[in-house]
Amino acid sequence: MRTTRTARRLLAGIVATALVGVGLVGCASSGGDSSDGKTFTIWQYEAKDSAQYQSWRDAVTTFKEKHPDVDVKLVSTSFDNMQKNAKLLLTGNKVPDVVEVNKGNADAGQLASQGLIENLDPQVQKYGWDEKVKGAMSSLARYDRNGNAGSGSWYGVPNIGEVIVWFYNKDAFAKAGITEAPTTMDELERDMQTFKDQGTTPVASGANAFGALWTWYSLVSAKADRKLIDNYMFLKGSPSLDSGAFAEGTEQFQQWIDKGYLGSKLAGVTGDQMDATWLSGKSPLIVEDSAAFNRFKADAKFDWGTFTLPGASLNAGSSGHLWAVPTKSGNKELAYDWINTTLSSQVQNAIGKRAGLPLAGDPSVISDPQTKALTQQFADVVDKDQISFFPDYPVxxxxxxxxxxxxxxxxxxxxxxxxxxxxxxxxxxxxxxxDG
Structure with a gap:
C-alpha cells in the first residue's frame, strides 16, 4: 500500500482537541510524571519500520549509557491521536518528558502560543542546534507569539527532511539511447520528448494523487526565489500567484500536459496506480516524495536513480516533525539531552544509512549507492537553502x-x-x- 500524506497538515487552522480515539488518553498512565530523574518518557508516532524509529531505538541505547540510572520509556502512539489530542495530553497531570508533535501553525504553533511546550531558544544556543537545522529547515520549528511559523522562537527540533525528486529508470534511458540523467531543464525536456517520440509516456503521473501537484509546484519552485516562497508560505505581504514564478511555472506545466509528457486521462489516476506504472517500466520517470524511496528500492526490478529538478532555484520539500518539550515535563534537562542525542552524528548517520534524509548526517558514510545519492541530493538542496515546502501549507x-x-x-x-x-x-x- 502507498504511504499516505497524513503527516502534512495545513499550517493554518485550529487544533482539534475533542477525544476521538482512546489510544492516546488510554496510555496516559505511561506519562512522565516523575521529576526525580529516575523515569524518562518519550512519546513518538513514527512507524516502527521507519528510519527514524529504528534510529531512535539506537538513540535510546546511547542515552541509557549516558544516564544508567534512568528508566527510559519509548512510547509509541499514532499521528492522528497525537494530532487530535495533544492539548488534552499536555494539560493533564501526567505528561511525557519529550514528545513528537506535528509542525505548523495548527499544531506546534497552537501548542506554543498556549504555553504548552517550552521555548527552546536557550537550548538552541547552548547545543548549537541551529548549526545543524539550518535555513528553511528551521522555519517550521520557529513560531511567533501568535503561533505563526517562519519566525520567532524555537519550540521544536526536527531530525529529518523530505524532498520531491525525480526517480528514473536507467535501463529505459539506456534503451532509448540516453546515457545519463539530465542536468539542465533543456536536457530534461529533450529526454522527455525522446521518449514521447518513441511512443512512451515519459512521466508516470496522476491528478487524483500528488504526482501532478508536485510536478506543477516543482516547476513553480524552479522559477521562484526565497522571498516569494516565504511570503506565500508564511502569509507575509501580498505574494503574486497569477504572475511571475507561479504564472510561468503553471504555463510550463500546461505545456507539458499539451505535449503529452504526463500522459492522458490523469484526473482519476491514484498514487498507487501512478507508482505501479513506473514500477512496471511503462514510464521511465516519476515525480515522487523521497518517502517513496524504500518502497521503490524493494519493488523495482530494474536499475534506477534519482535527481532533483535540474536547474531549479528551489525544490519542493520540508523538514520533518518536531521534538518538543512539554511545559509540564518533569525532566526537562534530560529532554534537552535526548533531543541533542538524536541530532548527534551517530544517530543522524544511522538515519541516513536507512534512507531517512537526516538534517545533520554525512552522506559519505553511506555505502549503498542509491541511498547515498539521494541523501547527497537532499543535503545539497538544504545546504543551498533551496527547500520551498509544499504548496498546500498556507491556508x-x-x-x-x-x-x-x-x-x-x-x-x-x-x-x-x-x-x-x-x-x-x-x-x-x-x-x-x-489573519482575522
Whole structure:
C-alpha cells in the first residue's frame, strides 16, 4: 500500500482537541510524571519500520549509557491521536518528558502560543542546534507569539527532511539511447520528448494523487526565489500567484500536459496506480516524495536513480516533525539531552544509512549507492537553502482546491491563466480569514 500524506497538515487552522480515539488518553498512565530523574518518557508516532524509529531505538541505547540510572520509556502512539489530542495530553497531570508533535501553525504553533511546550531558544544556543537545522529547515520549528511559523522562537527540533525528486529508470534511458540523467531543464525536456517520440509516456503521473501537484509546484519552485516562497508560505505581504514564478511555472506545466509528457486521462489516476506504472517500466520517470524511496528500492526490478529538478532555484520539500518539550515535563534537562542525542552524528548517520534524509548526517558514510545519492541530493538542496515546502501549507482548503485545479488542467477544461487567477483569489480570501 502507498504511504499516505497524513503527516502534512495545513499550517493554518485550529487544533482539534475533542477525544476521538482512546489510544492516546488510554496510555496516559505511561506519562512522565516523575521529576526525580529516575523515569524518562518519550512519546513518538513514527512507524516502527521507519528510519527514524529504528534510529531512535539506537538513540535510546546511547542515552541509557549516558544516564544508567534512568528508566527510559519509548512510547509509541499514532499521528492522528497525537494530532487530535495533544492539548488534552499536555494539560493533564501526567505528561511525557519529550514528545513528537506535528509542525505548523495548527499544531506546534497552537501548542506554543498556549504555553504548552517550552521555548527552546536557550537550548538552541547552548547545543548549537541551529548549526545543524539550518535555513528553511528551521522555519517550521520557529513560531511567533501568535503561533505563526517562519519566525520567532524555537519550540521544536526536527531530525529529518523530505524532498520531491525525480526517480528514473536507467535501463529505459539506456534503451532509448540516453546515457545519463539530465542536468539542465533543456536536457530534461529533450529526454522527455525522446521518449514521447518513441511512443512512451515519459512521466508516470496522476491528478487524483500528488504526482501532478508536485510536478506543477516543482516547476513553480524552479522559477521562484526565497522571498516569494516565504511570503506565500508564511502569509507575509501580498505574494503574486497569477504572475511571475507561479504564472510561468503553471504555463510550463500546461505545456507539458499539451505535449503529452504526463500522459492522458490523469484526473482519476491514484498514487498507487501512478507508482505501479513506473514500477512496471511503462514510464521511465516519476515525480515522487523521497518517502517513496524504500518502497521503490524493494519493488523495482530494474536499475534506477534519482535527481532533483535540474536547474531549479528551489525544490519542493520540508523538514520533518518536531521534538518538543512539554511545559509540564518533569525532566526537562534530560529532554534537552535526548533531543541533542538524536541530532548527534551517530544517530543522524544511522538515519541516513536507512534512507531517512537526516538534517545533520554525512552522506559519505553511506555505502549503498542509491541511498547515498539521494541523501547527497537532499543535503545539497538544504545546504543551498533551496527547500520551498509544499504548496498546500498556507491556508485551509488549499490542497483540495489545488488538486481540483490539477484535474481541470489535465482534462484541459481550465487554462494555466484561469488556474492562477483562481489560485490568487482563493489564497487571498484564505489569508484574510487566517489573519482575522
Amino acid at each position: 485551509p482548503g488549499l490542497l483540495d482546491f489545488q488538486q481540483s485545479g490539477m484535474q481541470a488542467m489535465v482534462n484541459k477544461t481550465k487554462t494555466a491563466d484561469e488556474f492562477t487567477k483562481e489560485l490568487q483569489a482563493f489564497y487571498s480570501k484564505g489569508k484574510k480569514q487566517v
